[in-house]
Amino acid sequence: MRHTISVLVENKFGVLARISGLFSARGYNIDSLAVGATEDPKVSRMTIVVGGDESVLEQVTKQLNKLPEIIKVKDFLNVDYIERDLILVKIKASKNIRPEIMQMASIFRAKVVDVGQDTLTIEMTGDEDKIRAFIELIKPYNIQELARTGSIALERGGK
């Protein structure tokens, strides 16, 4: 099962290594991980997407909560939340194929962020499903490079 976990941590030396070590010691492979500063530069938020058994993941969460640098751990399992991932993809595209690719991009509300002699670079955001659908659609083209941030998530506001 796919879990999205959000961890608020003190922005200290070595925290990332400790946390990722904790996951790998338990045999978890992390699907994606995004770490960035919050509005408070002393605090970072890690968003971890990991597949695995619920009971073992509960243990990892408990272990995380024991680390002194951890401020808060949240599993989005039973929460109504918004998830977003960002990709940049550079596609080989001669002039005659560009309109076709740009049309696909516009259907997905993706943005063309760079045009080279024979490349187009596209930026797109969305949840896991949307990103996957877009990657499937562009796979037949000549993908030169693809970078992806991994998911971040926030709980929805109360209705």
Next chain:
Amino acid sequence: MRHTISVLVENKFGVLARISGLFSARGYNIDSLAVGATEDPKVSRMTIVVGGDESVLEQVTKQLNKLPEIIKVKDFLNVDYIERDLILVKIKASKNIRPEIMQMASIFRAKVVDVGQDTLTIEMTGDEDKIRAFIELIKPYNIQELARTGSIALERGGK
């Protein structure tokens, strides 16, 4: 100095822990880190933003290149590249303050992705400078939560 490093790695158990351990052993604090799958599910790309002295960073790059799971390491220092970061921010916003926040969002081409009883959640992408400028602008409002992916980067296509 701020460095953006892109590392293609085999998507194997424990690689993340090894790489982040390598940085922390050298005393580097990672500003941001984004790890996600590429178009090939066996390969992940890590984008690491780190500040520090150039010579020591060169050593870290050399060390990285020695790890068997590493396919390619690229420092964007002297490269013309595109960088993007994604944030989600939930702002406390009663009905009368919403138009003001939505106007700011539209100036930054940000999207409102959720509206709660008294919250607005906004998604925005951009480079480091744009993200910083947006966060400065919304700071006076009541930020409830903020999540950020950290940067990803691709080299621009040849002109």
